[in-house]
Each structure stands twice: as structure tokens, then as C-alpha cells.
Amino acid sequence: MLKLLRTTIRLNGTRELVSEAIAKNPVLFGRGSGCDVILSGDGFSLNHARISYSAAGVFSIEDLNSLSGVSVNGRLVKSTQFTHGDTVKIGSLSFQVGIENHELTLASEVYETLKTESQVLLKEKASAFSVAKNLPSIRVLSWIGIILVVAFAGLFPFLDVGTGAVPTRLAWSSGQISSHHKGIEANCVACHDENFSKVSDNSCKQCHAMSEHGLTDAGLEVSGAQSNYHAGKSPHTKSAPHSANSGHTCAGCHQEHNGSEALVPSSSALCTSCHTNITAEDPKSTLLNVASWDTHPGFFGGKEPKDSGNIKLNHKVHMQRNLRGANGPESLTCASCHKLKPDLKSFLPIDREEHCASCHSLGFDEELPNVEVPHEEPDTVYQFLFAQYAQLQLRDSTKTNAATRNRPGNAELDLKAREFTRTAVTNLARAAERELFTRTACKLCHEIAAADLSPKPLSSGDAADNTQAERSLYKVISPEIPAVWMKKAVFNHGAHQTQSCESCHGSVVKSVAESELTADANMPKIDGCKNCHVTHASVGKIVSDCTQCHGYHESLALPSTLPPKAAQPELFSMISSFVGLK
Amino acid sequence: MNGVAQNVEHKPERANATRLESVRETFLFYKNGRWFWINLCAVLLFIALYIAFEPVGGNNGGTAVGYGLGGAATAGILYLMWYGIRKRSYHASATTLQGCLSAHVWLGVALSIIVPLHSAFQFGANIHTLAYVLMMIVVASGVFGAINYTNLAPLIAAHRGGGHTQQLLEQMERLSREIANLTHDRSDSFIVLMKRYDFAPNPLTDWQPGLWRCLRRTAVPTFSASEITNLLANVPIADNDAAVKMVALIARKRELAIRLTEDVRLLTMLKIWLWVHVPVSLALVFAVALHILIVFIYR
Numbered sequence: 001m002l003k004l005l006r007t008t009i010r011l012n013g014t015r016e017l018v019s020e021a022i023a024k025n026p027v028l029f030g031r032g033s034g035c036d037v038i039l040s041g042d043g044f045s046l047n048h049a050r051i052s053y054s055a056a057g058v059f060s061i062e063d064l065n066s067l068s069g070v071s072v073n074g075r076l077v078k079s080t081q082f083t084h085g086d087t088v089k090i091g092s093l094s095f096q097v098g099i100e101n102h103e104l105t106l107a108s109e110v111y112e113t114l115k116t117e118s119q120v121l122l123k124e125k126a127s128a129f130s131v132a133k134n135l136p137s138i139r140v141l142s143w144i145g146i147i148l149v150v151a152f153a154g155l156f157p158f159l160d161v162g163t164g165a166v167p168t169r170l171a172w173s174s175g176q177i178s179s180h181h182k183g184i185e186a187n188c189v190a191c192h193d194e195n196f197s198k199v200s201d202n203s204c205k206q207c208h209a210m211s212e213h214g215l216t217d218a219g220l221e222v223s224g225a226q227s228n229y230h231a232g233k234s235p236h237t238k239s240a241p242h243s244a245n246s247g248h249t250c251a252g253c254h255q256e257h258n259g260s261e262a263l264v265p266s267s268s269a270l271c272t273s274c275h276t277n278i279t280a281e282d283p284k285s286t287l288l289n290v291a292s293w294d295t296h297p298g299f300f301g302g303k304e305p306k307d308s309g310n311i312k313l314n315h316k317v318h319m320q321r322n323l324r325g326a327n328g329p330e331s332l333t334c335a336s337c338h339k340l341k342p343d344l345k346s347f348l349p350i351d352r353e354e355h356c357a358s359c360h361s362l363g364f365d366e367e368l369p370n371v372e373v374p375h376e377e378p379d380t381v382y383q384f385l386f387a388q389y390a391q392l393q394l395r396d397s398t399k400t401n402a403a404t405r406n407r408p409g410n411a412e413l414d415l416k417a418r419e420f421t422r423t424a425v426t427n428l429a430r431a432a433e434r435e436l437f438t439r440t441a442c443k444l445c446h447e448i449a450a451a452d453l454s455p456k457p458l459s460s461g462d463a464a465d466n467t468q469a470e471r472s473l474y475k476v477i478s479p480e481i482p483a484v485w486m487k488k489a490v491f492n493h494g495a496h497q498t499q500s501c502e503s504c505h506g507s508v509v510k511s512v513a514e515s516e517l518t519a520d521a522n523m524p525k526i527d528g529c530k531n532c533h534v535t536h537a538s539v540g541k542i543v544s545d546c547t548q549c550h551g552y553h554e555s556l557a558l559p560s561t562l563p564p565k566a567a568q569p570e571l572f573s574m575i576s577s578f579v580g581l582k
Numbered sequence: 583m584n585g586v587a588q589n590v591e592h593k594p595e596r597a598n599a600t601r602l603e604s605v606r607e608t609f610l611f612y613k614n615g616r617w618f619w620i621n622l623c624a625v626l627l628f629i630a631l632y633i634a635f636e637p638v639g640g641n642n643g644g645t646a647v648g649y650g651l652g653g654a655a656t657a658g659i660l661y662l663m664w665y666g667i668r669k670r671s672y673h674a675s676a677t678t679l680q681g682c683l684s685a686h687v688w689l690g691v692a693l694s695i696i697v698p699l700h701s702a703f704q705f706g707a708n709i710h711t712l713a714y715v716l717m718m719i720v721v722a723s724g725v726f727g728a729i730n731y732t733n734l735a736p737l738i739a740a741h742r743g744g745g746h747t748q749q750l751l752e753q754m755e756r757l758s759r760e761i762a763n764l765t766h767d768r769s770d771s772f773i774v775l776m777k778r779y780d781f782a783p784n785p786l787t788d789w790q791p792g793l794w795r796c797l798r799r800t801a802v803p804t805f806s807a808s809e810i811t812n813l814l815a816n817v818p819i820a821d822n823d824a825a826v827k828m829v830a831l832i833a834r835k836r837e838l839a840i841r842l843t844e845d846v847r848l849l850t851m852l853k854i855w856l857w858v859h860v861p862v863s864l865a866l867v868f869a870v871a872l873h874i875l876i877v878f879i880y881r
Contacts, residue, residue, distance in 0.1 A: 013762030111756065121786045122755070126748040129846040131853045134793040138860050145865030149716070153709035153872045172876050175642065175704045196879050255639050258704070262639035270638045 002027050002051065004037060005107040026052035029090055030064070043068055043091045057102045061088060068092065175257040191256070199251040208250075268293070268535065271546040293535045293544070298526050299486060306519040310447045311479040315520070319513040326358040334501040334512070344494025349483060362441045364432040367392070373436065378451065378472030381436065385429040386470070393425050430473070437474040447477035485523055489549040504528055610732065612684035620685075621692040628654070632699045641702035643710075644881065651700035652874075658693050659717070659870060662686055663863065687728055694721045709876065713869035720863045727855040734848050750842040754785040757835045764824050764831075772821045772828075775813040779805060780832050782839065791843055797850055801843040802836055 004020040027036045030048040039048065045066035053059040062079040063070040068091040072082050082088055084099040088106070098105035127133055157169040169188050177185045184190040190206075191199045253270070255262045274281045276291040288297040299305075318337075322329040337355045339348045350356075352375050362372035364385065371388060373381045436442050451474050496504070504524040506512055512522050533544040611618060628651060637645035643652055665686045669679060697714055705711045761780060765773065781803050782789035791801030810829060817825040 009759060009763060013759055013765070015763070111759065118786065122748055122751055125751055125786050129747055129791075129793060129796065129842075129849075131793070131850050131857070135854075135857050138857060141857060141861035142864040145861040146868050149712070149865045149868045149872070153712060153869060153876075171708050172880070173706065173708050174710060174877055174880065175708075176706060192880070198880060253638075255642070255644065258639060258642045258644075262642065265639040267636060267638040267640075269636065 001103045002053075003103060003105045005105060007107065007109045008112055009109060010112045026050045030066075039091065039093060044093075045091075049090050051104070053102075053104060057099070059083070059097075059099065059104055066091065173257060176259045178256060178258075178260040178263040180260065180263055181256060199249070199256070201250050204250040204254075266545050266547040268545040268547075271550070293530075293533070293546075296526060299523060305485065305521045305523050307482070307521045309479055309481045309518060310477045311481060311518060312445050312447075313518050315512050315515040315522075317516075323359070330359075334505075338501075340493055344497075345490065345492045346484065347493070350481065356445075360441065360444065362436075364388075364436055364441070373441070378437070378442075378474050378476060379470070381442075382429060382433050382472035383470055385432045385436075386425060389425045389428040389432070392428075393421055433472060433474070437472075442474075442476065446479070448474050449477055451475040485521065490551060491549065609680050609683050610687065610728065612678075612681050617681070617685040617688045621688040624654075625692050625695050628696055628699055632702075642704060643701050643877070648700055648702065651696055655693055655697050655700055656870060656874070658689050658696070659866065662690055662693075663867060666860070687724065690721050690724050694718060709869060710873050713866060713873045716862055716866040716869050720859055720866055723855045723858040723862070727852075727859060730851045730855070734851055738845075738848050738852070747842060747845060750838050750845070751785055754782065754789075754835050754838045754842070757831050757838070758782070758784055761828055761831050761835075764828050768821050768824060769818050771813075771816040771818065772825055775810075775817060775825060776828060776832075778813060779810060779829065780835070782835065785835075785839075789839075791839075791846075793846065793850060796843040796846040799843070799847065802839045 002022045002024070004022065006018045006020070008016045008018070010016065022036055024036055028047060028050050029035060029037045029039060029044075030046050031039060031044045032046040035047065045064070045068070047064045048066040048068075049064055049070045050062045051059065052062070058081055060079065060081040061070060061072065061077070063077065069076050071077060071089045072080055073086055074089075082097055084097060086097045088095045088097055093108055093110075095106040095108050098107060153171065157171045159168045170186065173185075181191075191203045193200055193203055253265060255265070272291055275287070276289060278285045278287050278289055288301065290296050318332050321331045323332065324330075337350055340346075341348055352360075357375075362375060363369065364373055365371070365388075368388060373384050376384075437448050442448060451472055453471060453473070500506075502512065505522045512520075515522060532542050533548065534541040535543065535545070537543050631647055632641065632651070635641075635645070635647045637647065639645075642648055665682055668677075668682050694717070697717060701710070701714065705714070758780075761776065762783075765776065777783075795801040814822075814825055814829065
């Protein structure tokens with residue numbers, strides 16, 4: 001007798017017991033409909049196992065070659081006996097064995113399987129842990145990000161277009177504005193004429209026409225026109241790449257929105273990009289190629305420059321110690337004559353009155369010991385001499401006695417005497433003139449030539465009929481002292497004041513103190529510069545680029561010659577126009 | 583009960599772990615770190631170019647090198663975006679997905695150096711820097727993801743091993759029914775003990791650990807042993823065996839819950855960076871496009 005007890009544990013925890021008695025021996029277990037105990041589910045074989053018992057009360061189980069086997073107390077078995085308290089497992093179904101009075105009881109517990117709703121609940125619960133269920137979708141977040149970026153970068157800057165009230169357009173600014181333009185940083189249209197426009201040259205000239213960029217060589221403003229640099233007067237404009245029509249713009253070189261350094265580029269590459277092979281840029285150029293500072297040609301094309309000035313100066317004589325000065329022995333230094341301009345960059349011109357007059361007198365007659373001719377044009381000098389001797393003659397004539405004094409009515413005698421006196425004065429004046437211009441004061445420093453005594457044109461201001469008599473027989477060749485030797489560079493003497501003059505000028509060819517010729521320019525050589533100035537950082541050296549000496553824009557350079565003394569012709573012109581002369 | 587307990591006691595399958603280990607190693611150092619070295623060489627080359635090239639006016643994004651680096655960075659970003667398409671191209675055979683991922687990771691890291699070189703380290707409150715900031719967010723989130731993947735993948739293998747979230751929940755639910763089954767005809771003190779200790783009487787409806795509590799590892803409450811012992815002492819002798827069995831069942835359920843929440847935490851760490859990485863990278867593409875457009879308008 002076999003008793004089958006099936007306990008079903010419901011989902012709510014309640015138990016449901018079903019009892020079934022099977023009075024057969026043996027009892028067949030399996031899925032098959034012919035089995036005594038039908039086990040539903042694909043975990044069982046059609047004929048899975050067979051339990052039989054003997055009259056002696058011995059129970060045994062036999063595996064009928066099932067798929068999932070039979071085990072007793074956890075051990076897989078083919079055929080074995082079992083007893084009270086054992087656990088018999090057929091497939092996945094466990095039975096607790098109870099034997100009482102030769103009656104076998106197989107008790108099993110089955111959990112109620114989840115219903116469909118519960119399965120759904122389980123899946124939902126499991127999926128609730130996923131990231132996707134707890135966060136907005138990536139797609140939505142992506143759209144939000146895109147919209148935010150477009151709004152901030154594409155639309156937000158438009159808020160102040162046209163009003164400039166809030167500089168939201170700075171969101172488009174490509175970088176830090178230079179300190180020079182910081183004041184107009186928020187005012188984009190100060191440089192960008194219109195919305196979405198690049199910077200035009202006209203925008204730059206709105207402010208910079210008054211600056212050095214808009215100056216001509218004469219220092220005059222070119223109002224509203226191209227600057228000197230762009231007008232073709234600069235050497236850089238001779239070559240097509242730098243001309244105004246070449247497409248190069250102010251902003252092309254002066255890059256804004258890159259901090260202060262980029263606004264005024266100073267890199268040597270700016271120059272060497274063309275000057276390494278300058279004829280490729282400008283076939284007519286006579287400049288020497290410069291690839292780098294190390295290979296920079298010597299000054300003056302590597303040749304020794306000669307002073308072409310028409311003034312005679314012997315440095316050796318002047319540099320002697322204890323010269324006979326006006327107030328006793330005197331020793332000159334360089335700075336005695338060469339004085340820096342207030343800008344400390346170049347020197348003031350040599351001035352005779354300041355530098356020469358104390359020793360070099362323009363006296364002409366021992367009888368007139370304190371009288372000197374003016375340091376003016378030869379005609380003025382001669383007229384001064386004539387006036388001085390005429391005054392001397394007049395003074396002497398007043399010393400004659402009453403018998404020889406001219407009386408009224410003695411006109412003929414008076415004329416003859418006057419003529420005699422004039423001739424005497426003229427002779428004295430000419431003699432003194434000759435002495436000055438051929439032997440002493442003038443001749444000492446100046447080149448002298450015979451004057452052209454042809455009548456001057458009326459416009460010169462002198463009457464044609466008395467020209468010859470009142471004019472000098474000599475003329476002074478214009479000195480033409482070079483004011484700037486290195487016309488393509490700016491040398492800042494003030495920045496080199498820690499150096500002695502001789503360290504650069506002293507030992508070029510010969511010492512300045514040994515120089516006897518005017519032609520000795522004693523200009524330094526580039527090797528001296530290279531002792532201190534280098535292109536790459538080095539201890540004790542000064543890193544320098546081209547712009548240390550050279551200006552890119554012509555207007556930055558010093559004037560090549562001293563400006564003429566314009567006051568005199570202008571004064572003469574004013575007087576002429578006042579008296580009606582043309 | 584024993585049978586249930588045995589079902590959830592998983593040990594990492596060695597073969598699986600080894601396979602994951604090799605995947606983890608090769609995605610960063612695919613083919614002896616081919617993409618690592620290629621990107622390293624590219625970065626060094628760009629740095630050398632940046633140092634050697636001295637443009638007029640100083641380095642900036644508008645010089646020849648600046649344009650070169652900017653172009654390279656733009657191409658790089660487009661390539662990185664293409665990975666989103668490539669990883670869905672299941673039939674692509676010209677390249678391996680693992681190789682593409684390796685290139686994706688190292689190129690992204692390289693860009694975080696190349697882009698500052700492009701801009702010559704100029705940053706400001708503008709959309710150009712915004713593009714860089716977005717890119718760095720994308721790179722940082724990607725690095726976070728890569729680090730998580732390399733560190734957490736073996737742990738995932740150890741934790742899962744077939745114990746999926748749903749199965750763990752199902753097992754917890756079955757334990758809950760066993761516990762409920764024990765409560766028939768039990769004393770009130772037995773019920774007090776159960777209510778105090780059982781943190782999830784029905785895991786499917788009562789238990790709400792939440793993703794963030796899983797991440798913080800606070801989803802499963804902790805109990806002091808003394809408190810449970812005191813409650814157990816109050817239970818009548820007749821219910822004692824059942825109470826001990828119930829405590830053991832609840833302890834088992836806690837283990838399952840901790841395993842489940844730890845799985846959730848690890849899986850979340852593996853995925854959550856994508857919620858930053860993908861949306862910000864798409865926004866980045868628009869920011870870069872606007873950056874290029876504006877730069878060339880005003881150039």
C-alpha cells in the first residue's frame with residue numbers, strides 16, 4: 001500500500017494537502033498516462049522510476065533509464081532499497097519517506113508557481129534597478145545639450161547686436177584683447193565695421209591716422225589717406241607683397257585677440273621671411289640678404305665708411321690733453337662736443353658757438369681785438385668787415401685837426417676824399433676777408449672756393465647794381481655733416497650709456513684719439529654688437545630680434561639728414577612779400 | 583531550504599573570468615598597445631612642432647601650426663563620434679570593434695593635449711573654450727568609464743555567474759514565502775522578531791532599495807547581533823526552533839539582497855558615465871562647428 005501526500009505551498013504561505021492512496025505493487029512513476037503516479041513536467045521521463053515492496057516490508061526503487069535520474073539521500077542510484085526517514089528524489093521532485101506498519105508514505109512539498117501577474121511584477125522589479133529606468137533617456141539629454149550649446153554660442157551673443165548694452169558678443173571673442181585696445185573691448189563695431197565683418201584698414205585709421213603710422217617723412221599727417229608705409233614711400237612698399245594693393249591689411253600683421261604680444265609682432269621671422277632672399281621679393285632691390293642675426297652683413301655693406309663731410313676736423317689734435325683753452329689748460333672728452341638729444345637716441349648737431357667758439361676766435365684785426373666776424377654767409381662776413389673798417393676810418397677822421405676838416409661848400413674835394421676813403425676801407429676789408437678765408441679762421445675748418453660773382457637774381461633781395469662791390473669773393477662749401485650714419489636702423493645711445501664711447505668707436509680702425517683725417521668715421525662694426533646681442537637666450541647676453549634696431553614702418557626711422565635751417569628763407573619770403581617784391 | 587541556498591551560491595566560472603580578463607586587457611592595449619603608441623607618438627610630434635615653430639606674433643590657433651593642430655583635433659573628434667556608428671555595425675569586418683575601441687580611448691586622451699596646443703593655452707569665457715570644456719568632460723567621463731570597465735569587469739563576473747537580478751529576486755521571494763509559512767500558529771513575540779528583522783517581507787512589492795541607495799550601498803539595512811539575540815530570547819520555547827530557522831532564512835535573504843544591490847551598483851557604474859559621455863559629445867560637435875564658423879567669419 002502506497003500513500004502519496006502532496007503539499008502545495010501557496011503564494012500567500014498557506015498549505016494545501018492532497019492525499020492519494022495507490023494499492024498497486026509495483027508503482028510506476030512517470031509522465032506517461034499509463035503510469036500509476038503521473039508526474040507532469042519536462043523534467044521527468046515517460047517511465048521514470050518504479051517502487052516495489054515485498055511482503056517483508058522492504059521497499060526498493062529502480063531507475064527506468066530516466067533522463068534526470070533517481071537519487072536516495074542525495075546519491076544517484078540505479079536500483080536500491082530505502083527505509084523510513086530517507087529522502088527519495090525522482091527527477092526534481094523530492095519525497096520524504098515514511099514507513100509505518102508496512103505502509104509506505106511519500107510526502108512531497110510543491111511551491112505554487114508564480115502567476116503571470118507575479119512574473120510581470122518580477123520583471124518590472126528587476127528592470128527598476130537598471131540605469132535607464134532611473135535617468136532621462138540619453139536621446140533627450142543629447143537634445144538638451146545641443147540646444148543649450150546653440151543657445152549660448154549661437155543665439156545669446158545676438159542679444160546685444162545693435163545695442164551694445166550688454167557685451168554678450170564677447171562670447172564669440174576668440175581670445176584676450178590686447179592691453180592697447182582694452183578700452184574698446186566691449187565695442188566690437190569699433191573695429192568690426194559691421195556684424196560678421198572682418199577688421200578693415202579704415203577701422204584702424206579711425207584712430208591711428210594721427211599716430212606714427214600715418215606720418216610722412218616730413219612728419220606731417222596724411223589725413224584720411226594711406227600711411228607712409230602703405231603710400232609707397234617706405235622701402236617695404238617697393239616690393240609687391242607689402243604694397244597697399246597686395247591684399248595685406250593692418251590686421252594681417254597686427255593680430256588682435258591674442259594678448260598684447262601678438263599685436264605688435266617683433267619676431268625676426270617677420271623680416272627674414274623676405275630678406276633671406278630679398279631679390280625674390282623685389283628684383284630691383286640692392287639690399288644684401290639677411291637670413292639671421294648671425295649672418296647679418298656688416299654695417300655699410302661690410303666696408304669702412306668714410307666721412308664725406310666738407311668740414312675739417314682733426315680728432316687727434318682735439319683729444320690732446322691740456323689744450324690751450326680760453327680759461328686755461330683744457331682736456332676735451334667725447335661728450336664735450338657730442339651731446340645726446342633729450343630722447344637719448346641720437347646726438348645734437350655740433351654747434352660752433354657752443355663747441356668751438358671758446359677756442360677758435362673769428363677775430364680779424366689786432367686793432368679790433370674784441371671784434372669777431374659773425375659765423376654767417378661770406379657776403380655777410382664781408383659786409384661786416386667793410387662796416388667795421390668804415391667805422392674805424394670814420395673814427396680816425398674825427399681825430400684830424402680843424403685845417404683839414406671838410407667845410408661846407410667844398411663838395412668836389414669832399415667827393416674825392418670820400419672816394420679815397422671808400423677805396424681805403426674796401427682794401428682793408430678785402431685784405432681781412434682774404435686773410436680769414438684763405439689762411440685763418442674760416443679756412444681752418446671749411447673748404448673755401450671762389451665765389452660766383454655774376455649778378456644775383458632780383459629775388460635774392462639785393463639790388464643788381466651794387467652786388468659785386470658788397471659781395472664776398474669767396475664761398476664756403478656746405479659742410480654736409482651726416483646727422484645719422486645708419487639710416488635704416490635706430491640706435492639708442494641712451495640704452496648704451498653703461499658702455500664707454502671708445503668701447504664701440506675707439507678701436508675700429510684706429511683710436512679716435514689717433515684719428516687725424518676728417519674722413520675717419522670711426523663707426524662701430526657689427527661684431528661689437530654681437531658680443532652682447534644674441535638671438536637665443538644665453539647667460540649674460542641680450543636676446544634681440546630685428547626690431548631691436550630696425551623699424552618695420554619707415555616713419556619710425558630717424559630723418560636721414562638734419563633739417564635745413566628753414567627760418568631764414570621763410571623770414572626772407574615774408575619780408576619780400578611785405579615790401580611787394582616777387 | 584538547503585536546495586534554495588545551494589542554487590544561489592555561485593562561484594566565478596574560471597573560463598568566463600579568464601575570457602573577460604583578456605577582453606579587459608586587450609581593449610586598452612590592443613595588439614601590444616598599438617593605438618596607445620600611435621597616439622603617444624602623435625602627441626609628442628605635435629608638442630615638438632609646437633615648440634619648434636615660432637610664428638610671428640606668438641603661438642595661437644590662427645598660425646600654420648595652430649590650423650594644423652585644429653584640423654587634426656577636428657578630424658579626431660569626428661573619428662571619435664564615428665565610434666557610435668561603428669559599434670552598431672555588427673557586420674563590419676574591415677576593423678575589429680576592439681581595435682576601434684582602443685583607438686577611440688587613446689585618441690580621446692590624446693585630444694585633451696592636442697587641443698590646448700592648438701589654442702596655445704589661451705582660455706577665456708567664450709564659446710571656443712566652451713568647446714574645450716565640453717571635450718574635457720567627454721574625455722573625463724570616458725576615462726571614468728574605461729577605468730570602471732577595467733576594474734569592475736572581473737567583479738561583475740564574480741558576482742553574476744548566472745545569478746541575474748530577476749533570479750535573485752525570485753529566490754528572495756521564495757525565501758519570503760518560506761518565512762511566511764513559518765508564522766502559522768506562532769506567538770506574538772515571534773511575529774515581532776520577524777517584523778523587526780525581515781527588511782523585505784515581499785521583495786516584489788515592499789522592498790524599494792532604489793538605484794542611488796544601491797550606489798551608496800545603503801539599500802540593505804544592517805542589524806546588530808545583540809538586538810536580534812534579545813528578540814530571540816523573548817520567543818517562547820515552543821517557537822524557538824522555528825524562530826532560529828526564520829532568522830537563518832532572513833539572513834540568507836539579506837545575503838541575496840546585498841548580492842543583488844552590489845550587482846546593480848556595479849552594472850550602474852559600468853553604464854552611468856554614458857549618460858554624460860554621449861549627450862555632451864553630441865553637444866561638443868555643435869560647439870566645435872560654431873567655433874570653426876565664428877573663427878573663420880572673423881578671421
